[in-house]
Structure formats: structure tokens, C-alpha cells
Amino acid sequence: NAGVTQTPKFQVLKTGQSMTLQCAQDMNHEYMSWYRQDPGMGLRLIHYSVGAGITDQGEVPNGYNVSRSTTEDFPLRLLSAAPSQTSVYFCASSNREWQPQHFGDGTRLSIL
């Protein structure tokens, strides 16, 4: 049982480059979300989705874009990478947004 799978695990980008962080889950969960984790700041919600075709912004959405065309996949796009986006990114899923979340192992992203 794979759970939540994030790719890549590590990535280094140059300022201005774009990329997509992939997230897939095999538990048929409706709710999926993206967080960034920075030292001393806990996890901050970037974007979330309550089902295919439905997304909404979280606390820190600027510079990121999402779409949800299938139940399984919820990719996060960095439009034009900035050093402030250096962080660890986690994808999570659950049956409902208030139920326990299943997290991937994260993508460690460095922007030079």
C-alpha cells in the first residue's frame, strides 16, 4: 500500500525556473493538500482540494498553482521560483478535510 507518494524527493532550482511537484495517493481520498515546512513556523497550508475539479487557496498561495483533474493526483506548480520558496513541501490526503491526514515523505526544494 503506497499511501501518498511525492516526487521528486530533492530538487535544486535556479531563480526564475518553473517546476511541478508531483503528489499521488492510492487511497481514494477526496481531500488533498499541500503544505510547506519552514524552521520555527510549523506547516503552512499552500493550496487544498476537496475533490476533483475543486481547489482553494490556503495561507500562503502566492507563487504556487494547483489543479485537480483526478482524485489520485494533486500537482503543485511553482511558476517562477524564488529563494523564499526554499522549503520542504508536504502533500497530504484524507477522507475528509477534518479527518487524520496521511502525509508523503516530502520534497526538499532549494532555490538558488
Place this chain on the structure above:
Amino acid sequence: AQSVAQPEDQVNVAEGNPLTVKCTYSVSGNPYLFWYVQYPNRGLQFLLKYITGDNLVKGSYGFEAEFNKSQTSFHLKKPSALVSDSALYFCAVRAISGGYNKLIFGAGTRLAVHP
């Protein structure tokens, strides 16, 4: 504003001693509260939750948490700490915004259990 606070950046405890990791919250309506644990280079793992019912909630790995409505707290506890409990612990609360529910996380508390 809806929020959750973990007042201690780090908690140090000797193996075999009881441990407490503190969490306070501020939300509108009935709180849904959660504890998660994070080991190095891993994602968060669910420990336990409070939605309704008994104020003392039991979870994974021998952890429990006590919900106190008057103090708006949800402290994580364990009667006897293990070295393997050393990790980063996050408290989270459900917040309702824009018609959807979402989780707000605290900044995390690092638990260090010494042999």
C-alpha cells in the same frame, strides 16, 4: 483569529519519566484537535484526535492527550518516555474558512528523551 500555539520549542525529559507537550488553541465552534509526530526526513504521522466524547484521548505508541475546554488546551502526554519518542510533535486544529474545513498547525515542539 483561529490559531494553535505550542509554547515550548523543545522539551527535554529523561527516559522513563512522564512527558507533556503543550498545545493551546483558538477556534470558533467546537474544536477538532489533532497530534502528529514527525521523525527525521519523514512526513507527519497521525497520533490521536479529539472530536467529541471523553476528554482523555488515547492514541498510538502509548500517547494520550487531555482536552480541557475551559483552558482551551490539548496537551500531549505519555506516562513513561522512551528514547525512541524523540521527534518533532505538532498540534493541529480544524479551522473553518470560506466554507471549507482545513487544518492549522502549531510551530512544533521538539521532544528530546535522554537515556
